[in-house]
Amino acid sequence: MYSVPDRFEIEKSYREIQSLICEKMESCDGRGTFIKDEWSRRGGGGGLTRVMSEGNVLEKAGVNFSAVEGEVTPMMAKSLKVDAAWFFATGVSIVMHPKNPNVPIIHMNVRYFETDDGTYWFGGGIDLTPHYIVNDQASYFHKKLKQVCDKYEPSWYDKFKKEADDYFFIPHRNETRGVGGIFYDHLAEHNSLPKQQIFDFSCDLGRAFPEIYTHLIALNRDEPFNEHQKEWQKLRRGRYVEFNLVYDRGTRFGLMSNGRTESILMSLPKEANWFYDFNPKEGSPEELTLRNLKKGVDWINAF
């Protein structure tokens, strides 16, 4: 017996969120279109990967929807700490890399997981990775996320913001990936919260995405940039690659469990650079950005 909403309703809504986001981002971009790549998973289910390349604003953007199911493998049982035979998982996962280094990279993910013994939970998150931090914009980003959280539960923003600081962190660089955002996992597990509430929250997040990102794009898309700033962008993208390949749980779980490689790695930028021991000049915009890639910054109230 399924509690309301059931997996079919969740899958349907997440699929619609993918469409909505692609539509809104296409019309914002003005040139690029998201190609459609449908795939099925050996073992059950499949997905629709949508990718934009070489738009006006977006150099490489991926919006992946999947709804997969199948036997719980021993690796999955261990990694997800579930003890069941069959699982179902659906979600939308997004990474967008802009051309202009003044436009930030953005990531969002909403997902739902259930097993045949009645266990279920929601997970997700959204985080912003500016190549150059603009305090007002980081503040705007966090305020919008707080609005979505506050609509459901006043304690969430602080909690999920802290979880994002901890999750989107690159230990070997001692840097956060960007200015953070929110992150949550295993939400509503063991009926700790009403399923409907968490589902609505995740849909609200998904629908807030295009509004937030198109606003940030509008503020920055016409800012001029030079070669030096492009190089810095590629170096920051290198850090993004490091985070995703070394630490990101979704990426690593996907690769290790024989997931669809192209859909998993669509998060990687078109071009990334590594320079040995790069250190930005004292007082430069690059150095100021680095200084703020720290956990625990109160982006809403500090500026």
Place this chain on the structure above:
Amino acid sequence: MYSVPDRFEIEKSYREIQSLICEKMESCDGRGTFIKDEWSRRGGGGGLTRVMSEGNVLEKAGVNFSAVEGEVTPMMAKSLKVDAAWFFATGVSIVMHPKNPNVPIIHMNVRYFETDDGTYWFGGGIDLTPHYIVNDQASYFHKKLKQVCDKYEPSWYDKFKKEADDYFFIPHRNETRGVGGIFYDHLAEHNSLPKQQIFDFSCDLGRAFPEIYTHLIALNRDEPFNEHQKEWQKLRRGRYVEFNLVYDRGTRFGLMSNGRTESILMSLPKEANWFYDFNPKEGSPEELTLRNLKKGVDWINAF
């Protein structure tokens, strides 16, 4: 009580091998020089990282020497399966990324590890990653490695070649990293082989490196190349990044154990690219190369 050769002799020889390789590669390159970056490790020991950028032939090349020691951490005990209080490790680690896509990427590593309870072993390997496979050159590479192996023990080449096929493999791409080479680990552990023999073998490998790579450079450095080939090179470098960050044991152990990040990640190329679902044209040189990125190719006898 130490068996001969002791850690001091091994460290000294590996240090000399680093110098020799840098010298020979500088004179081959004709323009680039290896800068010297000395570092020390909190906890004991240190190293000398040498990096060339923007040479005639070598776009980014790193030759790292380290000799570190300290307390065996719980993570190290688990990962290396040792039960001792103090360790010492020394080695030379090399990755070279050429500018011209007709010149292959090369990697080599020789290392020695011991603990205060008398345990010790040698590990290492060398493998070649051509952007475009040339059968004769892959064959030459393997013959040279076989020569070094055969000088010590006729069974080694086959054994270590198979281990390299298994190790330098990217499961999520179902591709080998390149045409393989040799790989060995825990050699001479439990006095299974004479320490002197394995030490001499590792030094011979180190000294063979510049001869082998300068020969491969000489064959290819003046080959013309175009933008399309450069793009393919950057895509292959993307795969190299994937292998190193997702699977390479040394890289992951280094990052997780708070090693010196810049020395560990000097293996990453200056520029790497990712395109969504790239598939080379049927019958193109790129596709022919992809087809041969497989385990179990007998490079010496097949061509």
